[in-house]
Amino acid sequence: MSTTVLATEALNIGYAPRHGQRRVVANDLNLTLHAGEVVCLLGPNGVGKSTLLRTLVGMQPPLGGRVLLDGADIAALSPREIARRLSVVLTERVEVGQLTAYALVALGRHPHTDWTGRLTPHDEDVVRRALEAVDAVNLAARLVYELSDGERQRVMVARALAQEPLVMALDEPTAFLDLPRRVEMMRLLRRLAREMNRAILLSTHDLDLALRTADTLWLLAPGGVMHVGAPEDLVLNGAFEATFASEGMTFDRREGHFRIHPPAYRRVALEGNGIVRAWTVRALERAGCLVVGGDESAPLRVVIGGDDRRPCWDVHANGAEPQRAGSLREVAALVQQSQAHR
Numbered sequence: 464m465s466t467t468v469l470a471t472e473a474l475n476i477g478y479a480p481r482h483g484q485r486r487v488v489a490n491d492l493n494l495t496l497h498a499g500e501v502v503c504l505l506g507p508n509g510v511g512k513s514t515l516l517r518t519l520v521g522m523q524p525p526l527g528g529r530v531l532l533d534g535a536d537i538a539a540l541s542p543r544e545i546a547r548r549l550s551v552v553l554t555e556r557v558e559v560g561q562l563t564a565y566a567l568v569a570l571g572r573h574p575h576t577d578w579t580g581r582l583t584p585h586d587e588d589v590v591r592r593a594l595e596a597v598d599a600v601n602l603a604a605r606l607v608y609e610l611s612d613g614e615r616q617r618v619m620v621a622r623a624l625a626q627e628p629l630v631m632a633l634d635e636p637t638a639f640l641d642l643p644r645r646v647e648m649m650r651l652l653r654r655l656a657r658e659m660n661r662a663i664l665l666s667t668h669d670l671d672l673a674l675r676t677a678d679t680l681w682l683l684a685p686g687g688v689m690h691v692g693a694p695e696d697l698v699l700n701g702a703f704e705a706t707f708a709s710e711g712m713t714f715d716r717r718e719g720h721f722r723i724h725p726p727a728y729r730r731v732a733l734e735g736n737g738i739v740r741a742w743t744v745r746a747l748e749r750a751g752c753l754v755v756g757g758d759e760s761a762p763l764r765v766v767i768g769g770d771d772r773r774p775c776w777d778v779h780a781n782g783a784e785p786q787r788a789g790s791l792r793e794v795a796a797l798v799q800q801s802q803a804h805r
């Protein structure tokens with residue numbers, strides 16, 4: 464197993480205001496993060512992901528236990544000592560005034576420069592390599608406030624990289640990004656972990672991307688219960704499904720994604736296979752149906768015909784003459800009509 468760069472010992476997290484009630488979010492967390500590893504911290508809203516992340520990076524004191532950064536208790540390290548080992552990328556937009564992307568990334572060298580803050584040729588080299596690593600050399604001279612969300616996020620990751628940390632912690636780095644940019648960001652983080660041997664910890668609500676990208680999931684369930692494991696193990700043992708269990712939604716273990724079930728569903732037997740079947744299931748579920756196999760009995764039967772490029776559907780309702788549909792919009796309309804006439 465590779466080097467442990469961050470660990471917790473019997474860590475309790477939460478809030479202990481001077482006036483008011485103590486609020487425990489999770490207790491007795493014993494977690495480890497290794498060099499070269501991508502860990503995704505997942506959990507439903509309000510379960511405590513940000514609280515844990517803030518405690519791990521030393522921005523919030525623990526209620527009990529310790530966080531060890533590179534073997535040292537983070538509570539005993541100075542901010543500069545922490546910054547040499549750990550960098551943080553937060554979701555909130557930081558006010559950067561008139562800084563260029565280059566100047567912002569160069570700020571990442573601060574923990575390594577002398578009191579004048581002057582960059583040595585080595586520091587400049589590190590900044591250039593950080594920009595290269597996130598494919599942002601062409602953004603160097605641009606003002607940060609003019610960048611798109613995706614471009615700014617890459618520059619923020621470059622700033623974190625320029626710190627040359629052992630651990631990079633990112634709070635929802637894919638928030639505000641469109642799907643291609645989210646995939647790109649996750650790929651980038653994965654590559655940085657592998658090629659630069661960084662440990663990367665990120666919190667996210669992107670369940671699908673986390674399942675596909677993370678080496679390890681830290682799954683924080685309601686009540687502060689933490690499940691740790693490879694994504695596939697946590698799907699197979701049911702922890703993933705249980706953590707996100709919600710009325711009207713079930714997790715499809717075979718496909719690895721959640722299905723949304725409208726509350727009032729009607730059974731529809733579906734005959735047919737392949738890609739047309741998959742999209743027909745989606746359309747029928749959206750129309751409020753529970754789709755069962757073609758060999759099961761149901762008041763409605765849909766039979767797929769044609770081929771993948773030009774499919775058609777025969778809708779049989781309660782033994783009446785079948786009606787032919789040339790699109791899934793028509794299938795949904797026929798299903799709804801037959802419901803109205805029930």
Ligand SMILES: Nc1ncnc2c1ncn2[C@@H]1O[C@H](COP(=O)(O)OP(=O)(O)OP(=O)(O)O)[C@@H](O)[C@H]1O
Binds near residue numbers: 507513
């Ligand atoms: N400053 C605070 N003082 C007291 N309780 C707080 C404070 N900040 C957050 N909490 C509570 O701690 C719990 C965990 O909050 P946290 O923000 O860590 O959850 P989260 O998993 O990051 O949520 P989300 O996914 O919605 O961002 C919540 O019940 C929240 O109300």
